[in-house]
Amino acid sequence: MNYYNLGSRSIVTSFSDAVIQGIAPDRSLYFPERIPQFSVDLLKNIADIPLIELAIEAMTPFTSPDLTKEELRLILENTLDFEFPLVEIGSHYTLELFHGPTLAFKDVGARFMAQCLGKFSGQKNWSTKTTVLVATSGDTGGAVANGFLGVEGIDVVILFPEGKISEVQELQMTTLGQNITALEVKGSFDDCQSYVKSAFVDKDLISHRRLTSANSINVARWLPQMLYYFAAYQNLRKLGDQRTPVFSVPSGNFGNICAGMMAKEIGLPLERFIAATNVNDTVVRYLNSKVYAPKPTTPTLSNAMDVSDPSNFIRIEELFKKQELERVIKAYRFDDSQTLEAMKHLFKEYGYVADPHGAIGYLGLEAAPIDSSSEVGIFLETAHPVKFDGAVKKAIDIDVVAPESVKRLRSLQKVSKKIESYTDLKDLLSSN
Numbered sequence: 001m002n003y004y005n006l007g008s009r010s011i012v013t014s015f016s017d018a019v020i021q022g023i024a025p026d027r028s029l030y031f032p033e034r035i036p037q038f039s040v041d042l043l044k045n046i047a048d049i050p051l052i053e054l055a056i057e058a059m060t061p062f063t064s065p066d067l068t069k070e071e072l073r074l075i076l077e078n079t080l081d082f083e084f085p086l087v088e089i090g091s092h093y094t095l096e097l098f099h100g101p102t103l104a105f106k107d108v109g110a111r112f113m114a115q116c117l118g119k120f121s122g123q124k125n126w127s128t129k130t131t132v133l134v135a136t137s138g139d140t141g142g143a144v145a146n147g148f149l150g151v152e153g154i155d156v157v158i159l160f161p162e163g164k165i166s167e168v169q170e171l172q173m174t175t176l177g178q179n180i181t182a183l184e185v186k187g188s189f190d191d192c193q194s195y196v197k198s199a200f201v202d203k204d205l206i207s208h209r210r211l212t213s214a215n216s217i218n219v220a221r222w223l224p225q226m227l228y229y230f231a232a233y234q235n236l237r238k239l240g241d242q243r244t245p246v247f248s249v250p251s252g253n254f255g256n257i258c259a260g261m262m263a264k265e266i267g268l269p270l271e272r273f274i275a276a277t278n279v280n281d282t283v284v285r286y287l288n289s290k291v292y293a294p295k296p297t298t299p300t301l302s303n304a305m306d307v308s309d310p311s312n313f314i315r316i317e318e319l320f321k322k323q324e325l326e327r328v329i330k331a332y333r334f335d336d337s338q339t340l341e342a343m344k345h346l347f348k349e350y351g352y353v354a355d356p357h358g359a360i361g362y363l364g365l366e367a368a369p370i371d372s373s374s375e376v377g378i379f380l381e382t383a384h385p386v387k388f389d390g391a392v393k394k395a396i397d398i399d400v401v402a403p404e405s406v407k408r409l410r411s412l413q414k415v416s417k418k419i420e421s422y423t424d425l426k427d428l429l430s431s432n
């Protein structure tokens with residue numbers, strides 16, 4: 001399938017070029033030229049076929065002819081080798097998306113994208129390596145680093161703000177070695193992001209180094225996130241629950257929820273979604289007032305959602321026209337004290353340790369009217385609580401039990417380089 005460019009629709013690009021470029025030349029996003037549909041036969045058996053087969057059926061139209069079915073199968077097998085359990089919590093469920101290698105839902109998109117980019121850039125026979133340059137406020141970095149670890153022909157350079165991310169997040173970026181370099185920036189996340197932006201437009205630099213990004217606007221990171229919604233749907237049916245799921249998605253850049261909407265559009269029987277945000281609530285205000293007015297970003301406990309101008313919202317508007325949008329999505333915002341209260345409540349009532357992002361998803365379900373005769377609420381738990389153990393400690397005063405993978409991390413040596421300015425970054429990228 002080809003992808004058009006939301007800025008100038010007449011220009012189309014192949015899947016592989018959209019993956020390599022990430023963002024279109026006019027800085028707008030790529031969008032699939034048509035919405036494929038599940039066949040009637042597939043829909044009949046949708047709860048029973050293995051997840052991997054369903055994933056292949058769903059992704060094939062989006063990735064062919066650039067990936068053969070066998071190539072796609074191999075990539076998906078390497079992407080989906082962990083569980084997506086559905087856990088009952090009171091009258092709702094949570095879909096745990098944190099059982100991947102870096103304990104965050106971004107693993108699926110990052111792994112899928114890394115394999116695609118490795119493959120497509122290899123086919124170009126470029127003489128120089130490609131460098132993936134990412135700024136992270138904590139959660140993206142680990143998933144991207146892990147996804148690209150050992151991918152031939154690709155170097156990864158990650159910038160994170162010194163002292164402003166959790167211990168586990170830092171270890172996930174700084175202990176890998178190989179083709180992964182972690183840069184500790186004296187400054188804020190905004191400084192990291194501004195250095196990265198400067199690098200992309202630095203003619204000096206890009207004349208001898210091919211730079212690309214790995215953020216959620218890349219179609220290869222966005223689309224595979226549909227698979228979570230398939231997994232949840234199948235798990236729900238396996239539990240004998242025939243109701244229609246209503247997903248509450250803790251949202252920052254709105255990539256995950258937009259993938260859920262795409263899953264609905266290609267045929268997964270869903271009706272509507274809940275977007276749950278922290279106080280960075282541009283979309284919530286927009287849906288209530290029809291005025292899109294981003295404010296400066298406010299730091300919160302759910303810092304992976306500290307986004308005030310969500311890049312994927314334009315894709316949601318492409319999928320649903322205004323009136324439809326009101327039917328398909330309800331949005332709510334919650335502040336840090338509500339988040340902490342929800343974490344407390346989940347622990348006290350159900351013995352469930354939630355991270356701050358999942359807790360906001362839970363609050364979304366509690367805020368929205370749900371007709372429990374025909375609908376059932378599922379909130380997405382997007383990160384393992386150990387990644388946000390400071391917030392957990394604050395809310396319920398316990399130390400999160402670390403999974404084996406974290407114990408292993410804690411035994412490894414941290415390696416990073418400190419930088420203080422864009423010049424430091426440029427020198428570093430120019431020297432090797």
Ligand SMILES: *Cc1c(COP(=O)(O)O)cnc(C)c1O
Nearest residue numbers: 139252253254255256304382383
């Ligand atoms: C990235 C992230 C989110 C937000 O996802 P979007 O696709 O950007 O809306 C939510 N929770 C966690 C833990 C994340 O890392």
